[in-house]
Amino acid sequence: MNAFTPSRAHSPTRRGLLATAAGFGLSLQLLAVPAMAADGELNKRKVIVVICRGGMDGLTVAPPIGDGEYRGLRGGLALGDAALPLDGTFALHPQLTAVHALAKAGEARIAPAVATPDRARSHFEAQDVLETGAAGVYSTTSGWLNRTVETLSAHRKVDALSIGATAPLILRGKVQTASWSPGRGVDAEARLPTLLQDLYRNDALLGPALARGLATETMAKDATAGLDGGQPAMMASGKGVGGGAQQGREAAKTLGQSLAGFMREPGGPTVAAISLDGFDSHANQAGLLNQRLAYLDAVLDGVHTGLGPEWKNTVVLVATEFGRTARANGTGGTDHGTGSTALILGGSLKPGGIVGDWPTLKANALFENRDVAPTVDMRGLFKGVLAEHMGVDRAALDNAIFPSSAAVKPVLGLV
């Protein structure tokens, strides 16, 4: 139960997970090969990726309150009794109430020391690597989730959706994907959409985008029926002067429910991405993350409640481009770091403690005497979910989806 052995003591370590996975070897093979063709169960599986931009502080998302170094390093930023306990070492931020309830039910887990392969501590480089799934920066222009859709499409019909006015890099690429944000809806009787589709027939950018946008609007009528949407100003960030906290939380939940509504529609997307920004907490971190994590929790709550019976077919991954310095900086915040916390949620998660080893916050365990040292490659986490939950085969994961990543083993045993 103390900070230095928690993962070994009462939760599967990465090694433990791999050992568990070995026992699943046969079923994994079954999943990966013939299931691709016609497995009805597999066709229902859904995956949602939530990107938290700005470098979300893992030590605030899931504070290691049982780690002996935590308080000393964090000083006034350390979370105490208000944190929601997970085990002897880890807790969740007080705003993550919905995530905590799911964790208690075995439907949410944390990976407290993950990182992309990038080490430059640049938001933009790290987001590029996080979203392209490449081993290095700016080496690929399409997103790994788009290539996942491309791979899966060889076997079954797979659609993807991003929530927000702009499409995140993770879903950009060869396959045309849908995007949606709350708005007024389209007048189906108007002539303009038809005239424009004609005008765009030779336009490789605008033609497919408009067609897909109109189809999504049609689906949105059903997907968001009964929800109080239609507040585009509340999208994604919901902050700045004038955005009330409660209003923001409700809008966030509605957004999550809208996303869930799309995924429940017949022929709806099976893959989705949404990005939230504003996690860069160089100063006044406590107040800033209090608000941002409340927003994140509400989105996840909306996704969970909105999916209803489909929750058991869904895995949600929450990831950020990098973590932040283990020590508080001089201005009530933290600077750019390395390892951070990812969240894995879903109705069919296997029980277990933290995902991956906890390196501890001891001085000699910190990465470059500064950051949480990553023990899990983010790509391994993604690969594990795609392999076990979505039935993607290893060759596609190692090459097409996460280029040159054969050495990065999937984290198995999650689903």
Added chain:
Amino acid sequence: MTARRDKRKETDGVALADQDMKAAIAVTRFGLGARPGEIDQARRDPQGFLKDQIRRSGADQPAGAAPTSAQRMAEFREYQRERRELRIEKASDVRPPKPAGAAMDATDPAMAAAAAKGDARDPVKVVGNMLRKDISEDFTARIQLAATTDAGFRERWTLFWANHFTVSATKAITGTVVGPFEEEAIRPHAFGRFDDLLGAAETHPAMLTYLDQIQSIGPDSQAAQAMRNGGGRGAGAFGGARLQLAAQRTVGLNENLAREIMELHTVGVNGGYTQADVTEFARAMTGISIGGERDGAYGAPVFRVQAHEPGERTVMGVRYDQRGKDQANAILTDLAAKPQTARFICAKLARHFVADDPSPALVARLEAAWTGSRGDLATVADALVSAPEAWDPTPAKFKTPYEFIVSSFRAAGGSPMGFQQVGPILTSLGQKPFSAPSPKGWPEDAQSWAAPDAIVKRMQFAQAFSAGAVHDRDPKALAADALGERLSPETAKAIARAESRPEGFALLLMSPEFQRR
């Protein structure tokens, strides 16, 4: 391809047809879109039309009384004070009021909630409304300038630099100073020397606040030592309004601004610096801050020698033994002069003006102009306009939402009447006014802006806008005015067949060639 052009060829020869296309490109690609008659003005000498807009004395300023950023910061401080007092009045709340420093961010739920409630007598509410009004008015004045200016290239060039040195309203305290920042730091230097622009941008109170420089303190500075020894007293003597509470927490560096200067504003992420360089640069910049209450100049740039980390610094292999603020200035000057900076920014200019994937020849041309003139931006602007690669008739740039909305108003010969006409639509298209998502600024590439949802929302805007903008004018004539030689036969035909004037004008705004530049 068209009868029109063929006829010109017969009478005037090929050169004139080229000239027509160039006139259309000058106004729509380099400028902000054509107002009726503008392409005709550019026709005689398209390059000269643009070069005449390069003005060493700086860009235009938006109309209206311009409050200084210091005034705006003082207003914001007033807002915080009201808020604090209101909290104290609420006796039932036994918690002590938050110290001022903790309230510097708009994401504070209490502040946002108070601002949203709507009680006109609530002083917090009143000031909150005033702050929002400030932001809206600044933005409206800026977009009105874009919609009406005769010098669209001058304004586009300026907006490029405003985006390069992004300050965003995603923090409440910076919201009211984005406008003043552009007016004070960017516009005067847009055609000057890059190191002047860099210096003005990085030491402006808005940037210092946005990227957390104001609180950064040298760990071995006098101020830090005083605070470690004497707690509040040391902080008091030190003087920064916001720094008094620093005694309650660790005192030290904040490396945010130092990193972004290197990564985003000068040499670029591949510019050859390390984490150690970032930290050294951050140490050199300690002391650069803004005035607090005791300084008698709240919100004005100040240098606090007591907060400056003493000693020599080494950044990118160069030793800096200057004292005080000269140290950071020397580093900034060196960064501005680095060839990596020329390369990084010239490539970005080419991506902004010409193509997401511009030709290396164009970038090289700009880089040569930059290097040869030691970063004289008027010379670089001249080189851009003179570069043959920049005049490729195929429009490779997809308009950002701001560009689309501005060019729509220009095509109609109008100007936004108020914030409500532009703010909500820009937000729903993903470009919330003055609120770039990160210090990197708004993206420039088609992939970022042409998502299916965004195209549907552009269409909805075009439909609603056209209904109110076209009046009794002929959309065919408006299309010829807006696109000149760039108008395709397909679009011209679709507009001619429209069943109403607004439908014809909406087709123009949504046409493939109007969506691009």
